[in-house]
Amino acid sequence: MQPKYKRILLKLSGESLAGAQTHGIDFDTVLKICQPIKECAEMGVEIGIVVGGGNFWRGRSSGKMDRTRADHMGMLATTINALGVADALEQLGVSVRVQTAISMQQIAEPYIRNRAVRHLEKGRVVVFGCGTGNPFFSTDTAAALRAAEIDADIIMKATMVDGVYDSDPKKNANAVKFDTLSFMDVLNKNLQVMDSTAATLCKDNNIPILVFSINEPENIKKVVCGEPIGTIVKEES
Numbered sequence: 127m128q129p130k131y132k133r134i135l136l137k138l139s140g141e142s143l144a145g146a147q148t149h150g151i152d153f154d155t156v157l158k159i160c161q162p163i164k165e166c167a168e169m170g171v172e173i174g175i176v177v178g179g180g181n182f183w184r185g186r187s188s189g190k191m192d193r194t195r196a197d198h199m200g201m202l203a204t205t206i207n208a209l210g211v212a213d214a215l216e217q218l219g220v221s222v223r224v225q226t227a228i229s230m231q232q233i234a235e236p237y238i239r240n241r242a243v244r245h246l247e248k249g250r251v252v253v254f255g256c257g258t259g260n261p262f263f264s265t266d267t268a269a270a271l272r273a274a275e276i277d278a279d280i281i282m283k284a285t286m287v288d289g290v291y292d293s294d295p296k297k298n299a300n301a302v303k304f305d306t307l308s309f310m311d312v313l314n315k316n317l318q319v320m321d322s323t324a325a326t327l328c329k330d331n332n333i334p335i336l337v338f339s340i341n342e343p344e345n346i347k348k349v350v351c352g353e354p355i356g357t358i359v360k361e362e363s
Contacts, residue, residue, distance in 0.1 A: 128169070128351060129169050129351055130350065131279040131350060132172060133172040133278050134172070134279060135174045135276065135280070136163070136175045137175075137266065137281060137284065138207075138211070139285065139286070140203065141181050141286060142284055143155060144181040149182075151207065156210055159211075159284075159346070163215065167249065172246040173252075174251075174253075174278065175208075175251065175252070175253045176265055177211060178204060179202075179207060179265070180203075181203075182203035183196075183200050184200065194261040200257070201227070201228060201255070201256040201259070204265060205255040208253045208254070212224045212253050221248075221251070223242075223250050223251075224255060225237040225242055225252060226256040227256035234255060254268065254272050258271055264323070266283075266323075267323045269324065270327040270328050270333065273331075273333050274327065274331045279334075280334045280336055281334070281335045281336070282346070282350070284338060284339075285337055285339060288303070288338065288355075289304065289337055289338065289356040290312075290317055290359070292317075304317075304357045305354070305357060306360070308359070310329075311359075312325050312359055313325055313326070313329075319337055319359055325359075337359070338356030339356065
């Protein structure tokens with residue numbers, strides 16, 4: 127297998143790290159996810175990873191709490207996940223760095239774009255925590271921003287479903303899966319690929335998004351090598 131992409135931004139949801147327990151981190155699950163990441167790195171693919179924090183905290187569902195403070199708590203949750211992913215990669219023998227958008231230098235590097243790119247060029251996986259470092263922006267938007275900053279070829283969004291559908295496949299047995307979509311399709315039809323801010327940022331910077339299932343972690347290697355899995359969102363040709 128040969129990689130189709132030189133530099134990717136992999137978006138991992140917090141839920142994907144929780145495994146069957148649905149909350150917290152299931153380290154065996156994290157190791158299974160990190161194994162194909164290791165194999166991609168060994169093929170020479172440069173990998174940046176943005177992690178969500180929904181397995182610990184969801185700021186938008188925090189009720190009466192101040193939104194800014196709730197989002198800051200969510201950023202700390204992503205840092206826990208970033209450290210967990212980094213530890214799993216290191217146990218598998220992968221050189222890795224964690225960078226956070228909020229300074230916490232005792233446990234991670236501060237996010238510096240040029241330093242991140244240099245790590246990638248040296249074959250290190252870079253895990254980005256704390257989202258964008260700002261409230262009111264999702265980790266999907268952080269993935270789009272980091273992908274643009276590091277000049278990633280594509281965003282690979284690992285989800286709990288195998289692509290993008292016209293309705294929720296868990297609720298509608300007749301939901302139709304898309305193989306290819308344009309950014310305007312996503313925005314006009316309000317499809318749940320990424321939030322509108324992230325989708326617009328990808329559209330403006332011509333960064334394709336590939337949505338696929340993480341339920342089979344080996345899919346990471348398959349999509350990196352160009353196998354037709356999931357749904358790809360790209361600019362209309």
